[in-house]
Amino acid sequence: MSAILLIVIPLLAAFLSILVKKYSANILLVVSFASVVLLNYIPLEVITIGGFAAPYGINLILDQYSLIALYAVNVLFFLVVAINCAKFKKLSSILLVALAGLNGMILTGDLFNLFVFMEVSGIAAYLMTTTNQKPLATFNYLVQGTVGSSLYLLGLILLYAMFGTLNMQDMAFQISSSGYHIAVTAFPFLLMFIGFGVEAKLLPFNSWVQGILGSSNRLTGPMIASVYAAAIGFVLGRLLTELFVFEGTLLLIVTAILGFSIVAGEAMAFGAKKVREILLFSSIAQAALVALVFLSGFTGLAALLLIANTAGKLILFLITNTATDQLGNDDISTLQGLFVNNKVVGVSFTVAVLNVLGLPMFFGFVLKMNILLEFFQTDHLLWPAVILIVSVVEGIYFIRLLLKLWFKESDLPQVEFEFTLKYVVVVVAALLILFGVYTAPVEQAADDLTAIQYIEGGNL
Amino acid sequence: MASIELLLIIALASGFLAYLLGRVNRVYGAIVTIVSSMFVFSSLAYFGFTDSLDTTVSILPYVTFQVTYLGMFFAVMITFIYAMVSFFNPMFIKDYKYPGAYSMLYILSMAGVIGVFFTDNFMVMFFFFEFIVWTSMFLIPLGHSRKAAVSYYAFSAVGSFALLFAIFMMREAAGSFGINAGLAAISGTNAIVVFILLIVSAFAKLGAFPLHTWLPIAHGNAPHPFSPVLSGALVKLGAFVAVMALIKITPNSYVIVALDLPLAQYLVAIFAGLSIVFGTLMAIRQDDAKKLLAYSSMSHGGYILLAFSLGSSIGLSGGFYHIVTHALATGAAFLAIAAVGRQTGTTKMSELGGVIQKMPVTYVVYLIAIISMAGIPPMGGFISKWLIFQAVIDKGLILLAAAVFFGSIGSFLYVFRPLAALFLGQEKPQFKGILKEAPVIMLIPMIVLSGMNLVTGIFPNIFLQFINKVIVELGMAPVVLGTYTIQGTNGILDPLQITIAFGIGVVIAFIIFILLKKSKQVGLMDTYTAGNFIYSEELMHYSVDFYAPIERLYEKHTTHVQDMYKSLENKVKEFGNVVKYFFFTNKPEITVFWILIIIGALLWGDLL
Amino acid sequence: MMNSTNNALEVITLVESKYNVVKTEHISKYQVAFEVIREDIHSMLNFLKNSGWKQLSYLSAIDWPEEDKMELVYIVFNWDKGVHIQIRSKIDRENPEMDSILPIFPGCKYYEREAHEFFGIVFHGNPDSMKQLILEGWDDIPPLRKDFDPRAYSEAHFPQREYTETFIELNQQESKQEKRAARQAHIDEVRKGGKK
């Protein structure tokens, strides 16, 4: 068993599904489930492809970190697909390509290879978003995604010119041992960061988000906001901890971007009138928060926070988009009273929201406390203050939303939630509560990820 | 021996049990709340006062317990209010949209109370603190208004997060989350910051000026039985935080020599005084009886804060005793109003009148409650206010004394208004014949609370002796108590004597009354009307704009604080819109433009 | 106010030029009276209101049993010129009816009610005009009609004190007796409603 299967199987299945269109949905379902199962049997190792050793050949790194990332992405992917495969049969092969791309992004240890996988998954995403029936938004996404990739590539070219390597660890080693002034690498790093920023929804580079998520359907909403966000987040986390060296003005700029992203995201969500807008703006803030935590070096917590957020977002977008599909629009006034007759779904939604807010009894609370604790222990008093202040704003609009959805006297919206969806959201919500109460494994995992982050060969 | 952990688990479990039974029949769930809260209260009180609470933890992770007199004081009092109010639940449960959830959240929030007050760990305390916030937050919208829950959450969140920040700062100083260690370890500039944060938290929870706007909205719109819990019990969490800040932390601030009071404490006292005055003025002009009581809670919260901020043991005991008496009085008053609200369907004074004709017991309960609330002997409120006056005068704080007396006299005004407009006066025709006294199950807690109001007024030493233990625990000298007397700084008080004198006075008056000729009974409508024949009750009932002459003097200045928060909210929205305008367009070139700007910033800063 | 005599004269010329005035009476320099036909009243009041007579000072009636007419009197006042204008119009006595001037002067509401109560005039268009205002529970013909006999009413309704001895001594002078008899005869005549 090798990690490469995670990339190869979906790719092959994608071709297969083009050939047997009739069973494409089944193939998709089976493959996505298989890759989750497969993860249990793959040993942690570094795989060299094509027989060339690390700095020269391409290698895939499967360490603790990427394993967790793969679990998160594959499970989320499977859940989204399981709910949607019947309806979006035509997209099966694209989804399989996307899965291959996402797995590849997480696994690869080569910066150029990363670019390739990013493009693969990006193209899959562009194709997926055509189902939103908003061509202009898709076009925007396409243009911006391409600009982002180009910037990444540009930065990479500069680095390659300087250090002559494309391998992540090798590059990092070269940079630390070369003795170059920090300013030299700052420019390419910034380019790469911006390139990733486009995909990771960091603030000034993410104008596509409103168009894509604001009109997303049941597939694209959870897929972009949850699965893609998880994958990109993990990759960005790896880059931030492993490769990028941010100091001086660059650090200032990056933290300013992230801080601004957090504050502005919450402020925009505060003023939003549509449910999906609220969710997408809050996910902008959360993405920036995750990046900030990665940047501060609390890798384990950041990874868990990413999982918690994306799991929460999965529930929120699934429920919202199902309701929106059936009701026609997503104004709060249209959706008001949604949960009066759908209590199970409502409770799950509530749990997801309270989890995002970080209220006790939920997974988010544990993570939030630990993150704040870490910040305090490293004497960063500004960030906890910012996080807590925006939490108040976040709380206000989410609670307002929740109450609207729970309370209405008459003229209730009629929405049918099918069994699979209910099952999925309940399970995820139950997990969020479970890890909120039973905190030992969470903290253990966070410690593990921070301490023994990479397996031998992957570690520097 | 009773394990606190066991109690906590029983409370949590009975919460879920209440939900399940509530699914079967909503009344069963409500009955579970009675049984559970009575059980928790009685075991806490019994084992607590016999010093046999067990703090060992065997099941729950991370949770550790300690028993302090301070925590026990709060926990017993708050669970008592919970237990009393729970008797109202079966009668109201049918009105709620989500009855099972109501019963569950009611018990869960009570379980949170146990957790907050018996832990020795800040993190656990904060956990339960927030736990109470979100459980109670979902209880409020079961009443009238959804917005109420939002503003409740917003201010609670401000309070909680300020507390959290302070907790982390103390943890940094002490190296652990231990409450005692943390409070002891903090010093220097950090102490000032922590002090401010804790005070902000206390103000937000107590609803003190200027963090009070949630209070009338939440109390006024919560379900009728939950308003007394909010006002009598949960608001007192703020007092708990205030004790930590004002007594246990001594920030190194400038001491005002003339007042013999540190500046920090004095500033808190000033804000407390503002709360008293503002709460009083606002309570005077409310039409909804529940909102009126909510503003009175704000005013009384000011008393409590003021008493704590004076830093003398008599002030401290006054503050603690005021917590007790106000909880009992406001609980009874809210319950009485809740009973009226249930029987008539409204709590607006302009729509009610003459309720006493059909609900005399409720009236008497309310009367006793307001006598206590206004600080008139022989009820508990007098004793606590007397202690606070002693402390204020002892420091010679003229301005604060003016505020305190303003609140005290002003409370006559606002508590009298429901009495006159709602209970007394003409019986409204729409309630004639259909209005009945509240059911017995609702009268039980009201009568018990009234009895407690009397006991706190006649035999305060029972309570003050326990409060003395709390004060000693906090490191202050106890208040000198006789068998029946209380020794203040400038006088002695003998509540029993006053009560006996009052009794004798009433007996004399009664004898005079009974000896004289019997009066002729006439109806309420047979009153002096300057000779006009008036048949409609509305015209003969004075209840709208009751204090119009005095309201006129300040009515233009009542919304400044709300306006401030409203404009803050608008600022946030505007900021969001500005960001949206600049970054979220349908034009990708804008994004490219921003990228260039950022790169330019980098190049301009470092490389060029 | 400088030349208010002229004002009054101006009013006379103004009104006479526009309306068919039956009779004009220049009472004083501040008072003018016009007698018009009842169909003109509304338009005339409207016209006067627009010309500055904004205040309806009074509205009442006079009973003329001899002529078998009921005379309505409207008094309007101009605050700028200081001139009162009376507008009089005679209507049928047996069945007195008039259209309300409520749309022109809303303040006429109570005057019309009073006129209805005391003279029995029906004002069409005033919704309250039939309600009682001053006389509570009146059960006789309207009391200010001249054929109403107040003494008879008083004797019928209110018990009179009966004196066992006479306290009043009337003046028995001849001349006064005659005058008294004449006055009594006139009174009796009027009370009979002018019908001999």
Next chain:
Amino acid sequence: MMLSMLYGVGIAFFGFVLHTSVAGINRKISGRLQKRYGPKWYQEFLDIFKLLSKRATSHGWIFDFGVIMALGGIIATAMFIPVTNNFLAFPDFDNFFIFAYLIAVGMLGMAMSASGSGNPLASIGVMRALTTMLAYDIPYMVVIVTIIKLTGTSSISGLALYQQAAGNNWFIVALPLGAIVAVLALMAGLGKKPFETYIAPAEIASGPLVEYGGKQLGMLFIMMEITHFIEVSLFVNLFLGGAENIFIFLVKYFAVYTALSLISNVYARFKIDQVVLFFYKWPLLIAIVQGFIAIYLGWVI
């Protein structure tokens, strides 16, 4: 205990007799000032006993109960009054705050009973009375706080003894600004002319008392006489150094009450918001200035 209670009842009765006589004499004095003959000096007794002898009307149990509570509360308050240094029922327990708040029981009883009559004019009267109380009590209390802070005791007899021990340095002299405020507040408390908005017979038909007649009114009159006794004797004790013997007390009492009556004779009535504005403008300012200079600067004459 029971003995001092009886003693206290005696003081209340003494207060009733004393004030009723003094008020009657003052009516006579007012009459003479207005070039009238004036009523008999015992006219007030006649009025009260006449009322007690009449057959009253009652508007329900709360109407009667409120009256009993009012009279009972006031009798209880009067029991604590120290008349002279030796003529007092509860030495050491005559705390100022007992008077300030126990007197409110009586007020509350009366207000409750008045509102229970169902007459809106009564509620309006109560509203005006409470508003006036809110106006005059704050400056008065500030002055009292100053005195208590200076002397360190809040016992009324203790305060009187303090002034006597200081060589009859009465607070009316020692704290002249505070004394002005106290006089104004006392006038408002007694319902004397510029501040008697809540009675206002021509406007609201004597306000809270509108529905009373017969024995209830008689009992309220007794209550009012005792209330006035309490307020005036508090002033005597607080500002005029109390009394060593009963004769001095009578002189001081009579002087204070007569002076106030004479002042009130030449005034018309304020509107209710004028009362509030008046008291929150000058008396409150003066009281705070007095407190400030007396406590923090120590300027006591």
Next chain:
Amino acid sequence: MKSTKFSELSQEQVDRKWWEIGDFFRRNSLWMLMYCTGCCAIELPPAMTSAYDMERLGMGPMATPRQADILLVSGYLSLKTLRRLIYTYEQMSEPKYVVGLGSCTINGGIYHDSHAVINQLDQYVPVDVYVAGCMPNTEAVMNGFVDLMDAIKHKTANGWKKYRDNYDWYRQNQIASLGEVEVHDEFHE
């Protein structure tokens, strides 16, 4: 001589004694509700102020019928006023007295033939003292009050008892003249 002087008094006698004591207080403290219906009211200011000083007799004006002892009807009574007067009279607490000023209350005076003014007050409420004159001068008014005091002393001021005992008769008269006594009017509904 037996020493059981007190026990000999029957309950009735005791009541009478108490009543006499009460009468002493009542006649020395007469509070008036002034129903200033007509022109005779102009005689009251001199009666109250320094010229005649009513207060020396213990008399004074009161604001409401509940507190008053005397209902002072000063002048003519229109039908409309009479209804209010009866209502007010019934609100007064017993014992209560009525004093009628001027000839209008006696026989209608100059309004004897008016359709709107009643002629004889004592047909509707019992009058204890009449003061004749149109209008009576102030001495006569004062004298009327002194007469009332005498009447109270001699237990002849029993109008309120008469009203109670002959209520039906009074009521009948009231209805005969007024139709309905307690009318509805649109301004107080």
